[in-house]
Amino acid sequence: MIEYYPVLTIAGSDCSGGAGIQADLKTIQAEGCYGMSAITALTAQNTRGVYGVEPVSPEFVVAQIEACVSDIAPLAVKTGMLFNAAIVDAVADAIGRVGLEPVVVDPVMVSTSGCRLLDDDAVEAVMKRLLPRATVVTPNVHEAVVMTGVTDPREQARVLRDRGARNILLKGGDADNSYGLKIDYLLTEDDDELIELKADAVDTVNTHGTGCSLSAAIAARLALGDDTVTAVSRAKLYVTRALQAGARVHAGGGHGPMNHSFDPKRMKTRKTPWK
Numbered sequence: 001m002i003e004y005y006p007v008l009t010i011a012g013s014d015c016s017g018g019a020g021i022q023a024d025l026k027t028i029q030a031e032g033c034y035g036m037s038a039i040t041a042l043t044a045q046n047t048r049g050v051y052g053v054e055p056v057s058p059e060f061v062v063a064q065i066e067a068c069v070s071d072i073a074p075l076a077v078k079t080g081m082l083f084n085a086a087i088v089d090a091v092a093d094a095i096g097r098v099g100l101e102p103v104v105v106d107p108v109m110v111s112t113s114g115c116r117l118l119d120d121d122a123v124e125a126v127m128k129r130l131l132p133r134a135t136v137v138t139p140n141v142h143e144a145v146v147m148t149g150v151t152d153p154r155e156q157a158r159v160l161r162d163r164g165a166r167n168i169l170l171k172g173g174d175a176d177n178s179y180g181l182k183i184d185y186l187l188t189e190d191d192d193e194l195i196e197l198k199a200d201a202v203d204t205v206n207t208h209g210t211g212c213s214l215s216a217a218i219a220a221r222l223a224l225g226d227d228t229v230t231a232v233s234r235a236k237l238y239v240t241r242a243l244q245a246g247a248r249v250h251a252g253g254g255h256g257p258m259n260h261s262f263d264p265k266r267m268k269t270r271k272t273p274w275k
Contacts, residue, residue: 001274004034004267005223006072008100009216010065010091011080011108012041012053012117018257019045019209020081024216026260031220031238032268036072038064040091041083047208047252053117055083058090065094076223078104078215081117085125092129102135102222105165106215109143123147132164136228138215140171154194157187167228169218170194171211184236188228197233199240204247206256213258214239224268 007028014020021037028035040061044052068074077100082088095103107126109118118126127147131137137160139147148159157168166189172182186195217235226234239258246259 001272002269003272004269005032005220006034006036006074007216007219007223008036008038008065008068008074008077009080009219010038010040010061010077010082011106011212012043012083013039014043014045014209016046016208016252016257018047018251018255019212023209023212023257023260024078024080027213027216027238028220029267030242030260030263030265031217031224032265033075033220033223034072034267036068036074038068040087041081043081047254047256049254050117053083055087058086061087062090062094065091065098069098069100074100074223076102076104076219078106078219079130080106080212080215081108082122082126083117084119085122088122088125088129092125092133095130095133101133102219103130103133104215104219104222105130105134105137106211107137107139107143107147108211109146127163131160134165134167135222136167136169136215136218136232137165138169138171138211138218140211144170153185157185157194161187169232171214182240184232186229186232195229197236199236202240202243202247204243205254206243206246206249206251206258208255208257210239210243210258213242213260 009024012020025035042054144156148156160168168187170185184197221231242258245262
């Protein structure tokens with residue numbers, strides 16, 4: 001039997017197409033995988049900002065997850081914007097009940113334009129319920145401070161590991177440095193030392209959805225069989241190239257989208273035993 005490499009994203013919708021579910025599905029497709037989605041919230045947003053959020057009921061979020069999983073079993077899952085504690089709890093329960101893994105947790109808290117996308121009470125829910133289920137967690141520099149209460153990357157990684165995360169990617173791309181580089185830090189479950197992952201900084205305002213796309217790319221690479229370090233490294237390369245490809249494109253009056261389809265691929269397939 002021939003099958004695709006399915007990846008499930010559980011996240012919010014971005015009607016302008018640059019971030020959220022829309023960016024995830026573009027990224028998953030670009031990596032050669034088959035994307036499925038469970039929408040946690042509808043947002044009215046564009047490149048300039050977020051103007052409204054309507055959360056989906058936790059019960060219907062779970063219904064979407066179960067509908068996907070019961071028919072096309074995903075080889076990897078990512079979570080993005082979950083908005084409130086009730087949705088976080090429902091998603092964590094569903095992931096545990098169905099036994100989904102690997103799981104990439106992107107703790108989306110604030111949009112590129114500065115809008116809060118995660119309720120205060122949901123932060124602890126993410127820490128308590130989702131981190132122990134996370135194969136990889138991908139906070140940016142600001143989210144890591146909120147989640148851990150400390151600013152040093154080594155301490156942040158230690159706190160997140162103590163709370164149950166197996167592999168921690170600390171995204172430093174929003175922080176300034178004088179070397180023209182974006183530097184992220186990866187702590188794997190097999191090591192106690194942070195791995196520095198460097199990429200060229202891209203001079204562009206078109207950065208809408210970079211975090212969503214990175215976590216989706218990691219999930220896709222894990223679904224394809226990459227180990228954690230390889231998956232993260234290849235995902236970072238994909239995002240860098242997508243930023244470069246869309247750097248000079250005018251799309252909207254704010255933070256525009258990346259070019260997710262700079263190198264489109266056919267969906268990969270695999271041979272599996274007949275069920």
